[in-house]
Amino acid sequence: MPSPGYIHLDSQLTLGGAYSVLIPLIMEDDAQPELAMSNDDESRQGALKYRFNIGVMQGDDSYHGTNACDYREKKGMRLIAAVYIADIQKANVEAVVDETLTQIFPLPHLKWFMAQAGRHWRYDNDNSMINDKGRRDFDIVDISDNCEERAEKGMCESDDDETRPQCVKSCAVYIESNSYDP
Numbered sequence: 001m002p003s004p005g006y007i008h009l010d011s012q013l014t015l016g017g018a019y020s021v022l023i024p025l026i027m028e029d030d031a032q033p034e035l036a037m038s039n040d041d042e043s044r045q046g047a048l049k050y051r052f053n054i055g056v057m058q059g060d061d062s063y064h065g066t067n068a069c070d071y072r073e074k075k076g077m078r079l080i081a082a083v084y085i086a087d088i089q090k091a092n093v094e095a096v097v098d099e100t101l102t103q104i105f106p107l108p109h110l111k112w113f114m115a116q117a118g119r120h121w122r123y124d125n126d127n128s129m130i131n132d133k134g135r136r137d138f139d140i141v142d143i144s145d146n147c148e149e150r151a152e153k154g155m156c157e158s159d160d161d162e163t164r165p166q167c168v169k170s171c172a173v174y175i176e177s178n179s180y181d182p
Helices: 093-099 110-116 148-152
Strands: 018-026 037-038 045-048 056-058 064-068 079-086
Touching: 093 110
Parallel strands: none
Antiparallel strands: 018 056, 018 079, 037 045, 037 064
16 A cells, blocks of 8 residues: 655745746546645645646645555556746745755755846846846855865765765856856
């Protein structure tokens, strides 16, 4: 019997500045609802069946998880893409960095996020994907002293908990402005 999914938050305390969009890519049509939703103490729960061409948007304090499922009998599966979108501002950047990231990239790096603030859209319509001016200046530096040695040993790939966040320059986590030629 499948175990129930882990109910969690993708974002919280961002002043409504971060949300995720769930996009179904592969589904089993005759399966039970895939997305479990809950209030914060899980006393009330609901479920949602994903549909093609319909995304699900979740904002701050949206408790959710994968509903219990077992596709082994039919040898099927489901695949959902999660796209995180944030309106990064000084008032919410710490919460976006500390309370929103559930993926490998970007790293929870406050200065990098502030360098991205306002890149693609703003309330005043000055920025858009079409006239993107790129990120603000961002110095890429290693925090640890032995980062070059760690990178040579392959620790950038094998130690993503310590080496990658501490050795962003040696591990080439970010592209340096002067090395990118579109």
